[in-house]
Amino acid sequence: MKVTIRDVAKEAGVSPSTVSRVLSNNERISQETKQKVKEAIKKLNFKPNAIARSLANNKTHILGIILPNEIENTFANPFFIQVMQGISLYATQHHYYLMYAVAKDKKDELKYVKDFTLNGRVDGIVILKAESQDHTIELLKEMNFPFVVIGHPEDTDTTLWVDNDNESATYQVVDELIKSGHKHIGFIGAKIDWVVSKDRLEGYKKALRDNQIVYDEALVYHGTGFDERTGEEGAKVLLSKKELTAILTTDDLIAVGVNLYCNENGKDGKVLIGFNNTVIGQYQNPPISSIDIQAVKLGWYASKLLINQLEGKEQKNKHYIVETEWIKRK
Amino acid sequence: MKVTIRDVAKEAGVSPSTVSRVLSNNERISQETKQKVKEAIKKLNFKPNAIARSLANNKTHILGIILPNEIENTFANPFFIQVMQGISLYATQHHYYLMYAVAKDKKDELKYVKDFTLNGRVDGIVILKAESQDHTIELLKEMNFPFVVIGHPEDTDTTLWVDNDNESATYQVVDELIKSGHKHIGFIGAKIDWVVSKDRLEGYKKALRDNQIVYDEALVYHGTGFDERTGEEGAKVLLSKKELTAILTTDDLIAVGVNLYCNENGKDGKVLIGFNNTVIGQYQNPPISSIDIQAVKLGWYASKLLINQLEGKEQKNKHYIVETEWIKRK
DNA sequence: CTGAAAGCGCTTACAG
DNA sequence: CTGAAAGCGCTTACAG
Missing domain, CATH: 1.10.260.40 (lambda repressor-like DNA-binding domains)
Structure with missing residues (x-):
């Protein structure tokens, strides 16, 4: 037949x-x-027959993408699908195929990584979030299996990764806010375990320092995820202690939560900034300014780095920094 | 080694x-x-080794998901990632794996389907959108290759599919709107080529008819996609012709566009309804009512139908209707 | 430039 | 209940 x-x-x-x-x-x-x-x-x-080829070549030409544990809260966030699109863009052009798995938690993530690698299902792995002390990354390194991280792993030398410069992105925003007169700027972020949270907080701190403003923990709130609840909770906690004129959040959804709290409690008129430049921030009332992290590009470069490595190409850059863009609104 | x-x-x-x-x-x-x-x-x-097993068994245990052409406009829409999550939920439990490809247009979609099937990369295909006269579906049927459609294909008998009852969902809404006094209800949808657009319009028409209201084409607008632009355009066109007290749209993003136009042109105070129950609709001002189509469930059942067929299980149901839920707001 | 043979790592019909 | 052999559909080192 x-x-x-x-x-x-x-x-x-x-x-x-x-x-x-x-x-x-x-x-x-x-x-x-x-x-x-x-x-x-x-x-x-x-x-x-692709399978027969794979067996003879000992190569699948498939990349495995592990969608991370906290995704469920965050499925409203277009980040993941955009990254997947970016990965796909580069990969298909270079005749690579894509598998994905949705990990419920960190343990699940490890399980999929083991399955994908040990059973020879994929040639390389894309990790979509780096934690400090990331067991998945440790395992992959130990196995010497090709992988790329979207985000900023602790070991920045030997690992392939793509990230924004989150620190300088928040630095720029906070610095400009201060220079335009804001004295009390709040910070509301997601889990502080995540490297991305740390980086964004770091830029905030540094901008304060460079402008001779003392860092005040009472202006900072660490929530659980990139979601509205974190925003609402954070706004509630921070605004009960201090008067703030601007609040920097690490995600548009968080900013939306803050906005909601402010509107409902007569605390409106604050400058609000989010991350990701999502449609939801754009159509808020008032619209929320946002830092565009260019998720499609993050995926595209990740795909490129990994595939180049798989093809044995020399590459000077073991990582890429994708530019962020501050979209100011109102 | x-x-x-x-x-x-x-x-x-x-x-x-x-x-x-x-x-x-x-x-x-x-x-x-x-x-x-x-x-x-x-x-x-x-x-x-999974590959060797696949070769010997002539089965990959992989499902291929084709993300459709119009996706770029629609990437803000959580529909796709939710469907992918749902598919994954059932598939991984039954030891199936998932590949995806992003198709730029219909031609691209066909290309991936051919690649996935003819080269033996996957055991089955999931199609995420049905058009009338859908070439992809025709090809798959001709090849006699297992596949499932999320949406409502033209041939409802021999094809596996999962969908909402879009017609009855809009019927219910429009009927209730009429009964509560609305006489001029607009309809703004995406491409009328899509089966989903047709079904939703059909429910609208039927509700009018059952309430002895004459269908008026001047109250209906067909845009290009599930996006804000369609909403803005549609609102502009319809509201220049008629006074409307309520507008039913086929996506929250469309509703957001309508809202935007209305707010900017002093036409606010209308009852607005969208589809998909997204965060963006939820946090609009005013919040937009929405019909939740339960995308995760759509994916889950699609996965189930396809895998059952692949495993040669007898199944009475060749399709599932996933309940919609009208989330009323304000 | 081309072919016969062995091999990739499994599965399974056949025989015992 | 278990093993030897052939086969899944390719690739490639070896020989010519």
């Missing part, structure tokens, strides 16, 4: 080896036989 | 065939040898 390389060989009057060589574009094949084989391939509508 | 079934066989003092039988839980293996083999597997930390 299924047409194989043998059928093509018979049709073209050559050996299977020759057909295989034509398929892989081997140069030591005469134009003439190449032609014959190509015609036979066309005539029989032959498509090489 | 890599430990294979032969190493395990040697370690356990049996043949590779026996190891294979233990792996596949063949019943005709004595408890004793089963024990020996299991110990050897553990000792050597053996993991069977």
Whole structure:
């Protein structure tokens, strides 16, 4: 039923080896036989079996993407699908395929990584969030299995990664806010375990310091995730202690939560800034300013780094910093 | 380096065939040898190679998901990632894996479907959007390749599919609006080529008819996608012709666009309804009512239908209707 | 430039 | 209950 390389060989009057060589574009094949084989391939509508190739080559040409544990809260956030799109953009152009798995928690994540790698399902892994002391990353390194991290792993030298410069992004915002007169600027972030949270807080601190403003813990709140609840909770906690004129949050959804709390409690008129430049921030009332992290590009570069490594290409850059863009609104 | 079934066989003092039988839980293996083999597997930390298994079995245990062409506009919409999560939920429980591809347009979609199927990369395909006269679906049927459609294909008998009852969802809303006094209800939808658009319009029409209201084309606008632009455009067009007290749209993002236009042009105070129950609608000012289509469930059932078919299970239901829920706000 | 043979790591019908 | 052998559909080192 299924047409194989043998059928093509018979049709073209050559050996299977020759057909295989034509398929892989081997140069030591005469134009003439190449032609014959190509015609036979066309005539029989032959498509090489990807699985058999993988087995013979010991390469799947598949990348495995692990969507991280906290995703459920965050599924409203277009970050993940945009990253997946970016990964896909580069990968398909270079004839790589993509598998994904949704991990319920960190343990689940490890399970999938083991499954994907040890059973030979994929050639490389894309990790979508780095924690400090990340067990998944440790395992992958130990196994010496190719992977790339979107985010900022602790070990920045040997690991492939792509990230924004989150520290300088928040630095820039806070610095500008201070220079335009704001004295009490709040910070509301997600889990402080996440490297991304730490980086963003660091820029906030540094900007204060460089402007001779004393860092005040009472203006900072660490929530659980990139969600509205964190925003509402954070606003409630911070605003009960201090008067703030601006609040920097680490996600548009958090900013939306803050906005909600402020509107409901007559605390409006504050400058609010989020991250990710989502539609939801854009259509808030008032619209929320946001730092665009360019998730598609993050995915694209991650894909590029990993695939280059898999193809054994020399690459000077073991990581990329994707520019952020502060979209000011109102 | 890599430990294979032969190493395990040697370690356990049996043949590779026996190891294979233990792996596949063949019943005709004595408890004793089963024990020996299991110990050897553990000792050597053996993991069977998925690719080799696939080749021998002629089954990949992989499902291919084609994310449709119009997705770029719609990436803000959590629908796709939720569906992917739902598919994953059922699939991983049943030891299936997932590949995805992002299709730029219909032609691209066909290309991926051909690639996935003809090269033997996947056992089944999930299509995320049905058009009328859908070439992808036609091809899959012609090839007799297992697939499931999320949405409502034209051929509802032989094809596996999962959908909401979009017609009755809009019927219910419009009927209730009329009964509570609304006489001029607008309808703003995405491309009318899409089956989902047709179904939603159909429910609107039927509710009018059942309430002895004449259908007026001037109250209906068909845009290009599930996006704000369609909403803004639609609002502009419809509201220049008629006074409307309520507008039913086929997506929260469309409703957001309508809201924007209304707020900016002093046309506020209208009852606005969207689809998908997204965070963005929820945090609009005023919040937008929405019909929750339960995208995770749509994915879950699609996965279930397809996998059951692949496993050769008898199934009476060749399709599922996932309940919608009208989330009323304000 | 081309072919025969062995191999990738499994599975399974056949034989015992 | 278990093993030897052939096979899944490719690739590639070896020989010519």
